[in-house]
Amino acid sequence: MADKRRRSRAQRGAAVKQSVPRHESSSASRWRIPSLNSRSVGNLVVILALACTWFLYHHALSGQFLYDDIPQIRDNPALLSWSSTLHYFRDAIPFSSGYLTNGGSFYRPLLWVSLAIGRRLWGLNPLPFHAVNITLHCVNGLLWLWLLRRLGVSRWWSIAAMILWLSLPINSEAVAWISGRYILLFTFFVLGSLVATDLFLSSRRTAFLVLLCFLELCAALSYEAGVLAAPLTLMWLYFRAQKFGKKAWGPVAAVALFVCVFALSIRPFVHAELPTGSAAPLSLGLTFLRYLQWMVLPIRMSIERSTDLPVNAITLAGCAAFVVLTVLVAVAIYCRRKLPLLSFAIAWLFVTLIPFCGLVPNYQGMAERYEYLASMGLAVAIVSLMAQSKGGARTVSLVAAVVWLGWGAWRVNARALDWKNEGTLARASLQATPNSAILWYNLALTEADAGDVSNAISHYRRAIAVNPRYQAAFVNLSNLLRRQGKYQEALDLMTRSVALNASDADSWTSLGNIYEEMGMLQYAANAYRKAVNLSPNNALAVVNLGAAFQLSGDLEAAQDQYERALELAPNEISTYCNLSMVLFQQHKSDEAIRLLKKGIAIDSKYPAAYFDLGVIYEGRGDKANAVAMYNKALALSPNYKDARLRLNRLQQ
Numbered sequence: 001m002a003d004k005r006r007r008s009r010a011q012r013g014a015a016v017k018q019s020v021p022r023h024e025s026s027s028a029s030r031w032r033i034p035s036l037n038s039r040s041v042g043n044l045v046v047i048l049a050l051a052c053t054w055f056l057y058h059h060a061l062s063g064q065f066l067y068d069d070i071p072q073i074r075d076n077p078a079l080l081s082w083s084s085t086l087h088y089f090r091d092a093i094p095f096s097s098g099y100l101t102n103g104g105s106f107y108r109p110l111l112w113v114s115l116a117i118g119r120r121l122w123g124l125n126p127l128p129f130h131a132v133n134i135t136l137h138c139v140n141g142l143l144w145l146w147l148l149r150r151l152g153v154s155r156w157w158s159i160a161a162m163i164l165w166l167s168l169p170i171n172s173e174a175v176a177w178i179s180g181r182y183i184l185l186f187t188f189f190v191l192g193s194l195v196a197t198d199l200f201l202s203s204r205r206t207a208f209l210v211l212l213c214f215l216e217l218c219a220a221l222s223y224e225a226g227v228l229a230a231p232l233t234l235m236w237l238y239f240r241a242q243k244f245g246k247k248a249w250g251p252v253a254a255v256a257l258f259v260c261v262f263a264l265s266i267r268p269f270v271h272a273e274l275p276t277g278s279a280a281p282l283s284l285g286l287t288f289l290r291y292l293q294w295m296v297l298p299i300r301m302s303i304e305r306s307t308d309l310p311v312n313a314i315t316l317a318g319c320a321a322f323v324v325l326t327v328l329v330a331v332a333i334y335c336r337r338k339l340p341l342l343s344f345a346i347a348w349l350f351v352t353l354i355p356f357c358g359l360v361p362n363y364q365g366m367a368e369r370y371e372y373l374a375s376m377g378l379a380v381a382i383v384s385l386m387a388q389s390k391g392g393a394r395t396v397s398l399v400a401a402v403v404w405l406g407w408g409a410w411r412v413n414a415r416a417l418d419w420k421n422e423g424t425l426a427r428a429s430l431q432a433t434p435n436s437a438i439l440w441y442n443l444a445l446t447e448a449d450a451g452d453v454s455n456a457i458s459h460y461r462r463a464i465a466v467n468p469r470y471q472a473a474f475v476n477l478s479n480l481l482r483r484q485g486k487y488q489e490a491l492d493l494m495t496r497s498v499a500l501n502a503s504d505a506d507s508w509t510s511l512g513n514i515y516e517e518m519g520m521l522q523y524a525a526n527a528y529r530k531a532v533n534l535s536p537n538n539a540l541a542v543v544n545l546g547a548a549f550q551l552s553g554d555l556e557a558a559q560d561q562y563e564r565a566l567e568l569a570p571n572e573i574s575t576y577c578n579l580s581m582v583l584f585q586q587h588k589s590d591e592a593i594r595l596l597k598k599g600i601a602i603d604s605k606y607p608a609a610y611f612d613l614g615v616i617y618e619g620r621g622d623k624a625n626a627v628a629m630y631n632k633a634l635a636l637s638p639n640y641k642d643a644r645l646r647l648n649r650l651q652q
Contacts, residue, residue, distance in 0.1 A: 042155045046145065049159070050138045053166045056409055057134045059416035060176040061127050066422050067303070067442070068179040072115065073129070079112070079119040088112040089221075092272035095363045104363050107272035110222045111182040129178045136184040137175045141166045143191040144376055150198050151239065153341060157383050164401070165379040169298045169411040174369040176419040177303075182223045183372045189219035190229045190373065194236050197252055201237075201244040213255045220263035224272070228373075230260035231351050239344050280312035280358030285321025287357040291371055292349075295378050300432035301368060301415055303425055307435045309365035312358065341384040348377035422446045437467035444476065453480055471500050475510050482510075487518050505535035512544055521552045539569035543578065550582055558582050573603040577612045584616050592616050607636040611643045623650055 065074045078084035092105035114132075122128040141162045148158040165171075174183040193215040200208035216233070219226035233256040237249050267273075280287070287310055294301075310318070332346035352374040356362065386397045418428040426443040433439060444459035460477035463470055474497035481490040494511040501507065512527030528545035535541055546561030562579035569575065576599030583592035596613045603609070614629030630647040633640050 186223035216259040283310035302429035302432035306365040345381035
């Protein structure tokens with residue numbers, strides 16, 4: 001009887017549905033608003049999210065080449081030749097020695113290929129470089145959305161996770177800094193390898209297995225952390241086993257592990273070395289939680305976070321942090337079946353963030369860009385908790401998420417403004433890391449270039465106070481004081497610099513400059529000679545040694561040094577001027593004139609070359625040509641005092 005009643009109700013329901021009349025015009029059908037769950041509305045929201053991401057970063061489009069951008073892009077001739085660019089596949093590049101450790105090198109050939117393509121297409125216009133970074137960020141968001149949908153997350157919660165991640169302020173460093181592109185490329189290839197893994201699991205086509213191998217190799221060639229593609233692939237297999245089973249694990253795991261081993265094995269052949277510093281496993285828990293805090297609430301942000309690395313020692317706070325990490329692991333294991341998305345998010349955080357928490361020596365200690373890939377896990381964890389909440393708790397969580405999202409978007413927009421030039425970036429970063437000697441040094445460099453010598457000197461002093469062994473700061477501060485005529489203070493600084501590292505050629509060169517201007521020519525020659533011995537191919541050191549010989553009257557020795565400098569740097573116009581004056585002093589005016597004309601053919605906008613040529617003409621009694629040369633020098637540099645004096649004397 002129960003079955004009959006159920007069938008009767010079903011029949012009655014069907015009859016009711018069939019009896020409902022439909023009065024719908026063709027026009028209404030054509031313009032019907034889609035339902036909230038429709039795919040078209042979801043696609044529209046995704047497009048709006050990507051447009052908003054572009055808006056949040058639009059200030060970065062007017063940014064300059066900053067920090068590493070200058071040697072890596074603006075002043076890098078290797079990007080102009082494919083043969084030179086492909087050299088990056090054979091050799092690693094040394095790390096900067098200004099951070100916590102010295103030595104080491106990085107191997108990122110695909111980054112150099114990307115930058116070389118940009119140099120060929122756009123030259124030295126930074127705007128398209130920034131546009132590529134923002135585009136890669138948006139593409140990474142789309143890949144993450146696709147992966148979440150394959151993981152079984154509903155359309156709207158997947159879109160929410162993507163929006164949260166795209167607007168996280170902690171990701172602004174990787175996006176707004178052109179040289180941070182290696183993080184974007186690495187993430188793109190890692191996410192692409194997970195896409196290829198999932199497509200292989202669903203189709204078992206060998207082509208996707210080959211694609212997986214290629215993408216994981218590209219990840220390793222974009223960034224040293226590209227080897228994380230292997231554990232993330234294995235993690236993806238684990239969380240997708242419920243749908244596809246474990247039969248397809250073998251080929252995928254074999255490919256992932258093969259690429260990982262291959263990437264690690266080629267490092268010695270390309271001279272890629274880890275920094276000389278030691279790992280900091282005892283600070284792992286504190287470092288991990290500090291990274292989490294920056295993801296959730298980055299009130300102040302900094303380009304240089306090396307001073308934030310916790311001390312590698314057993315402390316009460318460190319033990320408490322290890323307990324928190326243990327609880328997180330326990331939560332991930334416990335939630336594997338009840339809350340698989342939360343478990344996945346925690347596992348993602350651990351796999352992508354733990355390697356940057358002191359387990360491997362890192363030349364910079366900590367950096368915000370290291371959180372780019374890991375922050376995806378945070379966004380998914382937040383969405384997972386909101387999806388599981390109900391009633392009033394869900395309302396509260398949604399309101400809190402919207403407020404947090406709005407604050408994050410405002411913070412991204414403000415941070416993009418900081419990346420417009422080195423001065424604003426250094427000042428904003430110092431608010432977060434005031435004990436960073438590197439930031440004080442960079443700010444001083446910027447101010448010195450802008451002509452603000454007083455503040456530059458003050459900030460160099462601050463950099464030395466923070467790091468009393470900062471040799472580059474000693475050298476630059478000494479040079480500024482020398483130009484102000486404060487020779488004794490400059491000499492004391494350079495003496496300390498040489499004591500710190502007697503093998504630094506720049507220190508000996510600067511010391512020679514001070515001795516030369518103090519009239520201590522023998523001491524200057526000795527300092528320049530040491531600089532040349534330490535750096536035989538340094539044309540500037542060779543020129544300075546020649547100048548010391550010239551001032552002391554040893555013209556033949558000066559000529560030898562200048563000719564050697566021209567062999568090292570044949571396009572340096574100032575060396576042509578120096579050598580021509582030595583030849584003129586040796587009564588070889590014809591040869592001096594030919595040499596200067598050759599230099600002017602290389603650089604026709606160097607006023608000193610015309611002035612020196614005028615001096616030679618005047619010395620030969622050729623007043624007409626001398627006047628013409630002085631006029632050319634003044635046309636290029638109206639405030640050229642010596643040219644004005646000589647010209648006035650000849651005209652009188």
